[in-house]
Amino acid sequence: MDSRTIQAGSEPRQGAQAIRRALSVLRVLAAGGENGLPLKEVLQATRLSRPTVHRIVHVLVEEGLVERHQRSGRYAIGTQVPELALARPSRSPLLAAADEIMQRTSELIGDTLFLTVRTGNDTLCVDRRIGSYPIQVLSIAVGARRPLGVSSAGVAIMAALPAAEARRIAAANEPRFASYRTDRQTVLSQIADARRRGYGVREIGLVKGTKSISTWIKTPSGYPAAALTISAVRTRLGPRREQEVVEALTESASRIEAMLAKPDMAPRS
Amino acid sequence: MDSRTIQAGSEPRQGAQAIRRALSVLRVLAAGGENGLPLKEVLQATRLSRPTVHRIVHVLVEEGLVERHQRSGRYAIGTQVPELALARPSRSPLLAAADEIMQRTSELIGDTLFLTVRTGNDTLCVDRRIGSYPIQVLSIAVGARRPLGVSSAGVAIMAALPAAEARRIAAANEPRFASYRTDRQTVLSQIADARRRGYGVREIGLVKGTKSISTWIKTPSGYPAAALTISAVRTRLGPRREQEVVEALTESASRIEAMLAKPDMAPRS
DNA sequence: CGGTTATTGTCCACATTATGGACAGTCGGA
DNA sequence: TCCGACTGTCCATAATGTGGACAATAACCG
Incomplete structure (x- = not known):
């Protein structure tokens, strides 16, 4: 990976690399909105390797958090995300x-x-x-x-x-x-x-x-x-x-x- | 799920245990609604070990997908989830x-x-x-x-x-x-x-x-x-x-x- | 159409990551 | 102060997840 500041101060807890990566994929996909993004853009934005992104996206599809659009082959946030969101009060x-x-x-x-x-x-x-x-x-x-x-x-x-x-x-x-x-x-x-x-x-x-x-x-x-x-x-x-x-x-x-x-x-x- | 076209066998892709576990924690927490759940109930519902759940929940808190309520110590779905959900059209x-x-x-x-x-x-x-x-x-x-x-x-x-x-x-x-x-x-x-x-x-x-x-x-x-x-x-x-x-x-x-x-x-x- | 490129998907040897048993705090009640 | 229930941490271990290299499509053209 690219080197950044050495453990500056805040978020230490390790042992969850995969989860963090999956979440950053989700966030990138969210930026793609309804239309989603091609895999390649997810690769670039996350700076992860192709197999890793591919595996993550695939699991997220299986789990329903991500959808793959039939036509375009693009990946986008799936129905399950708003469903999870219903657990919160509607207005912040x-x-x-x-x-x-x-x-x-x-x-x-x-x-x-x-x-x-x-x-x-x-x-x-x-x-x-x-x-x-x-x-x-x-x-x-x-x-x-x-x-x-x-x-x-x-x-x-x-x-x-x-x-x-x-x-x-x-x-x-x-x-x-x-x-x-x-x-x-x-x-x-x-x-x-x-x-x-x-x-x-x-x-x-x-x-x-x-x-x-x-x-x-x-x-x-x-x-x-x-x-x-x-x-x-x-x-x-x-x-x-x-x-x-x-x-x-x-x-x-x-x-x-x-x-x-x-x-x-x-x-x- | 039901794919009647190709590959009737269903959810093979492995190499993502941690992600799946994290998602199942999220879903359990979603069932807790606004008030969330104590860690113990998450343990029981997911059948994961305490350290594992603890680590997952902790990372999700750091990432903003989960919140810990100050008072009760309960964990609940965080602000970030509805934010991700905005990437989708409002009505299914x-x-x-x-x-x-x-x-x-x-x-x-x-x-x-x-x-x-x-x-x-x-x-x-x-x-x-x-x-x-x-x-x-x-x-x-x-x-x-x-x-x-x-x-x-x-x-x-x-x-x-x-x-x-x-x-x-x-x-x-x-x-x-x-x-x-x-x-x-x-x-x-x-x-x-x-x-x-x-x-x-x-x-x-x-x-x-x-x-x-x-x-x-x-x-x-x-x-x-x-x-x-x-x-x-x-x-x-x-x-x-x-x-x-x-x-x-x-x-x-x-x-x-x-x-x-x-x-x-x-x-x- | 064959040929070429761009993009997506798969394999597998390897070590880094995530695991869970055991232990240590923390909080509240009596 | 002790007890009990819950939450948080350590660390040796192996299983999980990783990425280089390769394969399969899809897209683009002359």
């Missing part, structure tokens, strides 16, 4: 806290508003509110998953993380950056910019002609929990309006943070 | 097909109607419609999961399976039957009854004083896909009404089966 504390505030903010701003969480080394869009302005950027759907660092939300979240961890993630995601036309250096410098500015911007959105602005939301413990993002056509987000939008986002983020602090428990930590 | 073909029919049937019958699928060796309640009669049995919620064989839905599904497979499942679930006050012999004879009668009945419901009746729903390939269940207080389901209810359920089940056959693809197999 974060979603509950953000619900009303997002509604108001998206009405106020008029553009599409996204709530994005971090999950492992990915960002995951968990909520979306469509604004009133006639042109809306809808390309990112709830459930969209991408490597941390390639979207403005990802950059924002990484900017709010301890620098060392952000670097670790950037390194881990390196093999996945190519397909999003970016690389580790670019990502790191975008993170530095975001840290300086206090929010994340993406001038060339993942969709051509769009621009995104993201603020981060922290848990009471100071760890970033999510990002709040506005996406709009580029021309609608000039310098003047950028300031307004940033203020609205920052305000909303603080309100959500306050709600997370109040009740019994915060989400992740 | 089965749910879509059943939606309207369930609505009408529950209005017609007046008691609570459940849609239950098989997932591995468990049943899982995926939909519930509350009827109009003033006394309703609501104890089973969407997401409720229990070993195949302990509920009328489970018995119905097993009755619709090839006998050999039903026996296999009954054997596999044996260690879990005790906590539901049943055992393998009882389950097998209930299955035989259901097969003879054409539907599953549970005189002493899992909740005291209730009675349940279930019909099965098959996929176009003839494999049982789900069960349709009515639960009501015992006194409301005398012999006369039982017949009426069974007719309504059977009718509804056929309609759902027809819808599954029509569109592009059937759900599980």
Whole structure:
């Protein structure tokens, strides 16, 4: 394998290599969404050997956690995963806290508003509110998953993380950056910019002609929990309006943070 | 499972013991719902050794698929699972097909109607419609999961399976039957009854004083896909009404089966 | 169509990984 | 303070999972 930091601090428990690998395959497949991914991309993203990935995927298919699409031969998350998910309450504390505030903010701003969480080394869009302005950027759907660092939300979240961890993630995601036309250096410098500015911007959105602005939301413990993002056509987000939008986002983020602090428990930590 | 085309023999692929074990731990935890389960119950249900379960659970916690509740020390399905589930379209073909029919049937019958699928060796309640009669049995919620064989839905599904497979499942679930006050012999004879009668009945419901009746729903390939269940207080389901209810359920089940056959693809197999 | 490449699937010798018996904490009740 | 029930850890051992090399498809073309 590739060498990384020597047992920095956190996750020691060993004797479960296979399980960890299987989970990372699952996460990669989740990023493939409904259509799934060809085996080759799983190979590249996980940096595992072909027989290993093949065996893992095959077992996951047998167990029903993964499906193989007849036509394309691609592998995707299977029916069993949502079934397992039913064991949890339907709405997380974060979603509950953000619900009303997002509604108001998206009405106020008029553009599409996204709530994005971090999950492992990915960002995951968990909520979306469509604004009133006639042109809306809808390309990112709830459930969209991408490597941390390639979207403005990802950059924002990484900017709010301890620098060392952000670097670790950037390194881990390196093999996945190519397909999003970016690389580790670019990502790191975008993170530095975001840290300086206090929010994340993406001038060339993942969709051509769009621009995104993201603020981060922290848990009471100071760890970033999510990002709040506005996406709009580029021309609608000039310098003047950028300031307004940033203020609205920052305000909303603080309100959500306050709600997370109040009740019994915060989400992740 | 049922592959009638090629390779009738089923799940050979080995070299993934650890992954399979981890998944079975996950499924057991899913049955624990929001509150989760103490480690001990996981031990019993999986029949794995303590160190093994402990290690698996610990890794799953590190990876975010499992959470440990601060207070109780119980383990439960973690936030990451619903996050993975977002990679799939929100409604399965089965749910879509059943939606309207369930609505009408529950209005017609007046008691609570459940849609239950098989997932591995468990049943899982995926939909519930509350009827109009003033006394309703609501104890089973969407997401409720229990070993195949302990509920009328489970018995119905097993009755619709090839006998050999039903026996296999009954054997596999044996260690879990005790906590539901049943055992393998009882389950097998209930299955035989259901097969003879054409539907599953549970005189002493899992909740005291209730009675349940279930019909099965098959996929176009003839494999049982789900069960349709009515639960009501015992006194409301005398012999006369039982017949009426069974007719309504059977009718509804056929309609759902027809819808599954029509569109592009059937759900599980 | 044969020929060439890209992708997926399989085999098997080997050592790393995962296993479980035995033991050590931890917590709560009386 | 002792007891009992549960949870967590150690470590010698072998069985499990690994990956290099090879085989089988599928896809692409001239």
